[in-house]
Amino acid sequence: MTEVTHRTPPSGAAPEPSGYDPAAIERKWQARWEERGTNNADLAGGVRPFYALMMFPYPSAEGLHVGNLFAFTGNDIYGRFQRLQGHTVFEPLGFDAFGIHSENYALKVGVHPAQLIPRNVDNFRRQLKRAGLMIDWRHELSTTDPRYYKWTQWVFLELFKRGLAYRKRAAVNWCPNDKTVLANEQVIAGACERCGAMVEQRFLEQWFFRITDYAERLLANLDWIDWSESTKTAQRNWIGRSDGAEIIFRVQDLLEMAGAATVGWNGMATTAEMSALATDIRVFTTRPDTVFGATYLVLAPEHPLVDALTSDDQRDEVNAYRAAAAKQDIVTRKVNKEKTGVFTGAYAVNPATGQPIPVWIADYVLMEYGTGAIMAVPAHDRRDFEFATAFKLPIRPVVRAEGPLPTVSEDGALMNSGEFDGLPCRDAGRRIVAWLLSKGLATPQVQYRLHDWCISRQRYWGPPIPIIYCDGCGPVPVPEQDLPVELPFIEDFRPDAAGVSPLARHKEWYFAPCPQCGAQGRRETDVSDTFLDSAWYFLRYPSTEFDDRPWDPPRTKTWLPVTTYIGGNEHAVLHLLYSRFITMALQELGHVPFEEPFPKFRAHGLIIKDGAKMSKSRGNVVIPDAYLQKWGADTFRMYLMFLGPFQEGGDFRDEGITGIRRFLDKVWQLAHEARGPAPSSALPPAVARKLHQTIRKVTTDTEGLDYNTAIAAMMEYVNLVREQGAGTRDAVEPLLVMLAPYAPHFAEELWAALGHEQSVVSASWPSYDERLAAAGDVEIVLQVNGKVRGRLTISRGATEAQVVEQALKDESVRKFVDGQPVRKTIYVQDRLLNLVV
Numbered sequence: 001m002t003e004v005t006h007r008t009p010p011s012g013a014a015p016e017p018s019g020y021d022p023a024a025i026e027r028k029w030q031a032r033w034e035e036r037g038t039n040n041a042d043l044a045g046g047v048r049p050f051y052a053l054m055m056f057p058y059p060s061a062e063g064l065h066v067g068n069l070f071a072f073t074g075n076d077i078y079g080r081f082q083r084l085q086g087h088t089v090f091e092p093l094g095f096d097a098f099g100i101h102s103e104n105y106a107l108k109v110g111v112h113p114a115q116l117i118p119r120n121v122d123n124f125r126r127q128l129k130r131a132g133l134m135i136d137w138r139h140e141l142s143t144t145d146p147r148y149y150k151w152t153q154w155v156f157l158e159l160f161k162r163g164l165a166y167r168k169r170a171a172v173n174w175c176p177n178d179k180t181v182l183a184n185e186q187v188i189a190g191a192c193e194r195c196g197a198m199v200e201q202r203f204l205e206q207w208f209f210r211i212t213d214y215a216e217r218l219l220a221n222l223d224w225i226d227w228s229e230s231t232k233t234a235q236r237n238w239i240g241r242s243d244g245a246e247i248i249f250r251v252q253d254l255l256e257m258a259g260a261a262t263v264g265w266n267g268m269a270t271t272a273e274m275s276a277l278a279t280d281i282r283v284f285t286t287r288p289d290t291v292f293g294a295t296y297l298v299l300a301p302e303h304p305l306v307d308a309l310t311s312d313d314q315r316d317e318v319n320a321y322r323a324a325a326a327k328q329d330i331v332t333r334k335v336n337k338e339k340t341g342v343f344t345g346a347y348a349v350n351p352a353t354g355q356p357i358p359v360w361i362a363d364y365v366l367m368e369y370g371t372g373a374i375m376a377v378p379a380h381d382r383r384d385f386e387f388a389t390a391f392k393l394p395i396r397p398v399v400r401a402e403g404p405l406p407t408v409s410e411d412g413a414l415m416n417s418g419e420f421d422g423l424p425c426r427d428a429g430r431r432i433v434a435w436l437l438s439k440g441l442a443t444p445q446v447q448y449r450l451h452d453w454c455i456s457r458q459r460y461w462g463p464p465i466p467i468i469y470c471d472g473c474g475p476v477p478v479p480e481q482d483l484p485v486e487l488p489f490i491e492d493f494r495p496d497a498a499g500v501s502p503l504a505r506h507k508e509w510y511f512a513p514c515p516q517c518g519a520q521g522r523r524e525t526d527v528s529d530t531f532l533d534s535a536w537y538f539l540r541y542p543s544t545e546f547d548d549r550p551w552d553p554p555r556t557k558t559w560l561p562v563t564t565y566i567g568g569n570e571h572a573v574l575h576l577l578y579s580r581f582i583t584m585a586l587q588e589l590g591h592v593p594f595e596e597p598f599p600k601f602r603a604h605g606l607i608i609k610d611g612a613k614m615s616k617s618r619g620n621v622v623i624p625d626a627y628l629q630k631w632g633a634d635t636f637r638m639y640l641m642f643l644g645p646f647q648e649g650g651d652f653r654d655e656g657i658t659g660i661r662r663f664l665d666k667v668w669q670l671a672h673e674a675r676g677p678a679p680s681s682a683l684p685p686a687v688a689r690k691l692h693q694t695i696r697k698v699t700t701d702t703e704g705l706d707y708n709t710a711i712a713a714m715m716e717y718v719n720l721v722r723e724q725g726a727g728t729r730d731a732v733e734p735l736l737v738m739l740a741p742y743a744p745h746f747a748e749e750l751w752a753a754l755g756h757e758q759s760v761v762s763a764s765w766p767s768y769d770e771r772l773a774a775a776g777d778v779e780i781v782l783q784v785n786g787k788v789r790g791r792l793t794i795s796r797g798a799t800e801a802q803v804v805e806q807a808l809k810d811e812s813v814r815k816f817v818d819g820q821p822v823r824k825t826i827y828v829q830d831r832l833l834n835l836v837v
């Protein structure tokens, strides 16, 4: 510190080396924070609790990359900002260390994950500490810690006791290389997302959670939780509610029908006799209005009725087709363009027309969706049209519409539909369902695209599912006092091609007495999905010191639900949906007093490199260590935040970083100039106005996670202060407080240099005088396609990009833009903006 000089550079010119030595300062402050517990939140008595949660990382062997650091820094700035606003801020971090990523990597490098993971975690923790995050390390957790997964198992058992966990034999995607089940979204064009092997279909007994029971609530709550629209839309689509009807098509065996014709087809047979001959095929449709156009039915090859329906002369062909379909994975079957199928030889009666229509099987119909059977309306469905064309099946239009068939619009009126002709589709749909309902042939129904959550994994690296199978008692839960069921150390943890978890090979572990009758039982050998580990971790952080309860009720009441949650949009669906479901179930069980874990969620953007997403295969992953060493954490944090809007991300380039460093050098000099006693004269009016505008802008932008523009505003302010030679205490102190979330060590150092004894984290966020701040404002007229839709108040001289950005946040403008891309913008400086969409 003694080397600091007070040379004043000519105003506006680049400063000479200022004496700012990030390495020394950051080391000093990090040690002090640790010693003083600066980053520890007072969980028992803190005022205005604020839980600033960041999605926890998977501790890869490569260590933290800049994408992680970008996200964590964004959350850290937000947490620090809230602290300066008077909140007690809790910013915990942990590690999502179970799962196939870790296990596959361990297999690849030939090190046991139990040895590998602690090493990776140590490396992550070291990097995170170096980056200066305000993490309360006392509450660190790892999902692989028995103290943690004891409670993951407990959550499973709670759901099991309530009937929300059940076992079922089901078709699954199986990767023959990774030797495990894959979720549909892990299958890309028929291949495993991880290893590229072609995926197969298998039937396995698995554990499922009844998330579908919660579909309606998961959907309804999206209307009030404060999440970005794109995330909500992703969840809505995933849940995929559709309103429609289940319609019954009666099947009659042709021979029986021929026989019946002699005895009673003309009315002599009783209804009972007729239904004895009949089998019902139930189909779900969202378009009951088109039932008169259903000219054939298609069943999934696995449909349980196929055997009974198939006629003798079609049997060989049907069996061959079913065998071939069984080899395919579920995803390929859904998206396959080429339509294949086989006629079963059976006919069913269209309940609307009374006509017999042929029953086919085809692999594009899946047992997992709806009823495993569809009514095909080739005139008004593209897929059915292709199929009917390929197999020369009849096509019967029932909706009057412009254009060539198939027409899929619901805007027309019915035709060829008996008494319903001329009615608009939607109205007709309701009436047709009512009419069929009166004949016992339809029921209105809601369906969801969402499936129950399969939580079984036939792998090693996860929490064992706490169930013991007993020949006498069936599946018996492991009693709570016996938790955790520890994952045994198994030297050879490779998965098994038979679909049995490696845990089955550990005999001493595998055999266990039945908790109910004491007879020898067998442990469940599947481990649970890593998404279960992460579906409740936020409940654990405030209560990590308790081993006799998963979370402490008073702590939970004070700290939860999470105040703000920040994470990647790649988790918009699974992780966020599973966490919401688990929380709802726990609420019903009386374990938590709220049903939504994350009332406010924001997705951060991605950092790309050379125009592409960072990935190991592209070789463009940037590890932050070298940058932290060369530039220091503060410069690097601000540089990352300056790359682009936090919620959009940016392109990582090396050039920009010197600009940030020069900015900090300038502030360093200003602060040292300001060390003397405050001058009696007030700030020059231009500086005072700019200061209030800057406080206003940095406050709003930081609150809105617009960190890049907040930094730009501070830079402008510093340039003006230097131009005016106004580097006094009044000008610099508020700036240091605003900088504290962004460059925490730097702000601490200068705050102390200005004579403050308390840490800058205990300072108060500066307030601004609205009148002064508004002095430089202009009002801009906002138009969409030439029509006035709103007005925007912004500082004079704002750039077109800034005005467009603000305009797109205006509710009325958004309404008229309505999600369409802006094709052109016309901007008249300080007066008018017209968006052409």
Ligand SMILES: [Zn+2]
Pocket (backbone or CB within 6 Å): 175, 176, 177, 178, 179, 192, 193, 194, 195, 196, 197
């Ligand atoms: Zn694979």
Ligand SMILES: [Zn+2]
Pocket (backbone or CB within 6 Å): 470, 471, 472, 473, 474, 514, 515, 516, 517, 518, 519
């Ligand atoms: Zn038993």
